[in-house]
Amino acid sequence: MGRTIVLALALIAAALLAWLQLDPPRVRPADAPADRFSAERAMADVRVIARAPHPMGSHANRLVRDHLVRRLTELGLAPEVQAEDVWDQREGRELVLAGGRVENVIGVLPGRDRAAPAVLLMAHYDSVPGSPGAADDAAGVAAMLEIARALKAGDPPARDVVFLFTDGEEVGLLGARAFFAGHALARRVGFVINLESRGGAGRALMFQTGPENGETIRLFARSAVRPAATSLSQFVYEQMPNDTDFTVPMEAGIPGLNFAFVGRPFEYHSPTATPERLDRGSLQDLGAQALAATREAATAEALPTRTPEVVFADLAAWVIAYPPIVGWAILAAAAALLLVAAVRARRLDAAASWMDLAQGAGAFLYLLLLAAALLRIARRATGTPFGYLDQFELYARGPLFEAALVVIGLSATLYAAAALARGKTRIEAAAIPATAGLACSLFGGFDAVGAGIGAAGAVLGLVTFGRAASLPGAWAGVLATGFLTACAAQAAAPTAAVxxxxxxxxxAASAALVALAAVKSFVDTLIAAFVAALGLAWLGPYLHMSFLAMDLPEMLAVYAALAALFIWPLAHPRIGGGGRLTALGLLVIGIALIGVIRFTDPWSERHPQPATLAYVVDTARRQAWRVASAGEETAWARQVLTADGGTIARRPLPPLYPEPVAAAPARWLDLPAPAATLATGLEGARLLSILPPAGARSLTIEIRPTVALAELAVEGNRTGLTAPAGQWTRIRWVGDPDGVSLAFRPEGAGRLEVRYWSAADAWPPGAIPPPPTPRKVMPFGASGATLVVGELQAQW
Structure with a gap:
């Protein structure tokens, strides 16, 4: 019982220490010293920028552009607006070209040496449709303005500092592409600092540097203020399909730092991302970190160059960085400590048998599979689908869901330790993961992955828990398996192996200090608890970031296994198996929390339900539809859909909605359609031109030729691409009232199908407008848009 209490205290201490690491810094007031960053001062700009949604090409976005020009003029940075047509290529199931007219705002703080490579700060000022974007990325933009003011309050920097406020990031990094492809200043940039966010709160993470980052990390380590950074985040981010503006200079080989705060994901791209909901501590953290890094780069004798990659992570107030080979030295030290622990344990007549070691290894792998099966069934049992908007149900109860997963993962760790101490539990140990794995198929159809994880766990349970194992032997087996896993990770991905x-x-140090827990003194118990609290506290922020970044709760089983390395000597009962009841009790608590999530209403005024509605006018068929692609089950959405007396049914409406959506017939409105023409040029070339109607913010074209189209060019810019025969190619053009032209050369006689539609960010005039939005519902994204669809066919 005493060790159980000590374990509980260690877990509480670890949770508190982890929370302190995740808690943003204190906000500096508006009267803070002039050379310091103040979130209160920056909030004045956030309130202006995030007054309303301002997607690329909108009137609201032009107002933000004008505000930035005024602010840079007040700061004496001689602002310039770079207006360019630019496009970006994306390839998946179909070729997509996204582009439009961007208006970047640029200012320069002159340095003492105007010929030296410049430092560039970058954030995007456009938002997604429907979101004020207070965090993404008004926070980054306002932080840059406050950084410019703070830098001007001090001595002139050694080199120029360029402030680039990009447009069109949300459409496809368009502003960054336009700047680095064509602006004269881009050739002078030697270092980039990008500011982003993914949510409305959290610590400012330095999560990406680009390859060959040795000197970059050394610069960051010199300047970091209570840093949050790890090479693991960069490794994980590189495996994901996500991009930020930083991707563009990184691909061009320019070193730099990418900062973002990640927390409170309900505010990501959401109508609730208002200035009032933005965590000011997060803004303070983002700005203070970026200001420190900017000062360090702007005053350095030389900017970082590309040097060999390093492994890095934050530890308390420092950044620890080292070449990847040092990871092997750390593992060698761990091996030596494990050897010391084994020798000390042997001298205390607590030598482990090979069977005990093997059982400890099996228990480590078992708890990994058990935790994965339990966490997977927990996610599926919430009843929340896996779509992007569906996840808002979980975002609305994020802390509760995270607590449930932590409790369930911890129960797996404690159960494995207690069951191995008791022995004769093989049937029970096999039944729990097997049942959890099979139960995954109760939600959403047969789940082969869940069943497979559960079956593997059941096999390990049968072969591992037939006899009781000693604590020294079991813990040694756990540590040995963890050591071999770390060696494999170090060999495969050293930057992630940290x-x-x-x-x-x-x-291993803990095991050496307490002689692998062979000594039964209370002092040794306290030592093990102290080390466990430190280790779990360091892991806590990693677990939290993993929870926020990926909707894959079973991946959190890794943390349950890592926790075992520290808490095994406290969780392994010396006599009997009473710890099993504690573990099963925690599992029941976790299940109860999942039940609360499943059977209670997630929506409130603070966390309203997303709904996406549109008015579709199909000019080719002279039909109109009221459509809900999300939130159609709300009474408000049903009222909107049936306003014209139509009946709601789920149906596809290609090309806008290839998958079934809730739609009801609407009153036909004779709205202006995009004007399309196909002309013949010299030597068989063709030119497709489409002009959007007045008020449209975006225009989308889909083409499907019967023969391949070569020499594809958008707005006179050659793409180097070919539109394949028989496949749809999509071009989305934003923010250009002059429309878009597409030139191509057919590879022989053929026919061309063209589908096109314009989008305006307003309900059509003459239509019955939606009723007032209930407080527990939020129109999301481009909700409320009018979509006018047309078709064209031609042959040659």
């Missing part, structure tokens, strides 16, 4: 290498080294 998550395993550091914990195994710390756990």
């Amino acid at each position: 998550l395993l290498v550091w914990p195994i080294a710390l756990a």
